[in-house]
Amino acid sequence: MKIVASRNEAPGVKTLKLEFQDPADHELFKQNYRTGMFGLYGVYGEGESTFCVASPETRKEYIECTFRRSGRVTSALANSDIGDLITFRGPYGNRFPLEEFYGKNLVFISGGIALPPTRSVIWSCLDQREKFGKITIVYGARSVADLVYKHELEEWEKRDDVDLVLTVDPGGESPDWKHKVGFVPTILEEAAPSPGNCIAVLCGPPIMIKFTLISLKKLGFEEQNVYTTLENRMKCGVGKCGRCNVGSVYICKEGPVFTAAEVSKMPQADL
């Protein structure tokens, strides 16, 4: 795939916009991609790395991916320029069942670099806004600089059909920060979205998920109405290489999207 645009989101975090080179591949992607799925992005000579497709299922002319430069592959991806070719395998995995969300209120809760998978669902919903009820987005990061998709956050903030709650960890605020300061679970409890006829979509680092699930329970959300993605290390994406399973569940085939009810049945020690 060819890199047609790139954007620095936050220190070390970059978004690449990719276009298919082979129309047949593109056609397959259009047929198969639904929000929540992931892919393996690669640079020859360095290898492949797994992350979600950050663009929504309502926009399939391109793929966007957002990642933090941290290892060998992500460094190579970050060093790529517009016009460079990279590889994509996918889309793999299951999806957020958007049809089941129709007519319901949605709360998106996300932390740090986990906004990309949430953002894919958010735009998939906003692009067909009339099908959903009230939409609330709670997003937090360590510091103001670490917030990703800053332009889109501004856009969501301006929309009157989206409630956006932004927060940064204590100490991460800048002098002109107008939003909340505090950890996501606390801020979520303050925002107190009503659990009635509501679906929560939760993506974040394991520790944030753990505490946010407790907050959601306090707010009265039932486990089957809370969706999350588990993104374990993967190499093959097709159920063979042996890394991603949590208990008997192969994340690459049966996930990455699970309800909290499904997650709570997994062996917690291996999450």
Add this chain to the structure above:
Amino acid sequence: MTRILSSDKLDNCVARWRKAGNKVFGPVKKETTSSYAAVESAAEFDLGLILPDRSVKELFFPQTEPMMRYSIKKQAIDTEDFQPPIEKRIIFGVRPCDASGLAIDDPLFGWDYKDDFWFKRRNNSVIITIACTKSDDFCMCTSLKLAPDSTKGADVMLRPLQNGKGWQVEELTDRGREAVKEIADLLQDSAEPTAPNAMVPEKFNLDACVAWLRNPENFESSFWKEISMRCIGCGSCTFLCPTCHCFDFQDEGDTYNGIRRKNWDSCSFALFTMHTSGHNPRSTQSARWRQRIMHKFNYFPGKFNVNSCSGCGRCSRQCPVDMGITETLQAISTLQP
């Protein structure tokens, strides 16, 4: 009366199979270690081994396999896939546990994406199994509900004769019949009785173990920590195992040209599941050993209806610290489910 292949005809068979375009493999001891290796004559076989140090898995799923070649040009990237080998192979003298291991892994390599490298080799290979008349302290096929003369995964079964001078021949599959046809005139009819199977005592109660493993309450049992305390975290048990199939992809080359390879990897290694953030879902050696046992006797059978263990005992036999599946399952079978 049954058909017999006599030992002194084996070399003729090897020559015949080779002449018909087959590559012939079998147990070979070289220097200090043994494996299933290509031979030119039957004299190279070591059929007296209880079983080779290395399993037959590596003839189907090698420790490193080139998948594709890439070359990066100014405006494009050229890639070329390596094709799965299509050579015809006769693998002679495979032990029943090793042959079973192949059959156990078939559904894994076949679900979702069908692994051509595995199946092309499977379809082009004839597995000629020899039933075991000898065993050692580590053999445990019977504990896995298999036997020293299991036919699972075999195309032809050979049963050693009591007089030690040959084998009774039984074809099991079309591939097997084809291979035996090529040597049909070298076989003879005989009433010579076959030697008794090796005695392999049952070492643990598999059903009791499986029941214990399936109980979610036991996942965080202190048992795992105790049993794996001396595990040093090497990959020898997984790499020698005839059914362990975990792998990694690695690109090797310079900036512009190189090869993407599929390499053996192991759930024993700390970095196997490490996230880029540093979070590691299986962060301790006991979590990793639990994964190995759970995968073999709980998760894998849950998916494919078969335990991912054929009882060869290599994990215990070659473990640097004398651990292994046998000890763990023996201990589990004494616990309350």
Add this chain to the structure above:
Amino acid sequence: MSTQETYKTKVKELLSSGKVKMVIGYKAGTTADRRRPHFMRTPEEVDQLVLDSACITNLSGYLLSEGLLSDGKEIAVFLKPDGIRSINILAAEAQLQSNQVVVLGFDINGSEISALQGERASDFQALTSSSNEARLHKQQHPESARLEQMTPAERFAYWEDAFSRCIKCYACRQACPMCYCRRCIVDNNQPQWVNTSSHTLGNFEWNIVRAFHLAGRCVECGNCGRACPVNIPLGLLNMKMTDEVLQSFNHYPGVSETQEPVLASFKKNDSETFIL
């Protein structure tokens, strides 16, 4: 009383008095000739302790298990002279503090074992410091001698054949008390110094890199060679490196914990004959 029984009494005392939180020793293994590492935390567990001439594994590496020594409490471990030297090196390389380790010393002579007197690694100074001299006059291993007689091409072919058998399970590394790096060089991929693939080249790279990293540090305990599931004679490689370091720098590792790591320290009169 046999050495084993004497030690059983001593170990029970160590545990019941609370002097140490754990004793690392041996117990019976799957077969008559095998011994397993045995971790004792209660006097009851001492009943299974076995100490005999089959107890050849160097157990010192277990001391560096993550978090084991971090509470400052003492641990006792059964060690032969090579293991005691390991403790000296680990202390010299700041991996542990020798006053946290109670040495239960023993030696094997044929089928007999004898106890070595002392509590801390430094108590065995007489033994460890004589090891330098002993190593200098030790008769060469017959296989080493055979290798020395070979032409470089023959020797290369020998190791090419040996390393072609390697499956990169890293049992050698994991069994080695000196391979304590939390992240080994083969696991570093920025850049990828060593090919992780297990082809002959990758295997050469791995085994040679490991031999280099052990030069002047290896106590020749033989853990690596015994751990190797495909029986590569790794000990020969390490013995050769030990010979080279001994001849170039008169350094035999593990003599005391104040001994400077030879390849990490510089002396003005160091031999430079190896610099081309």
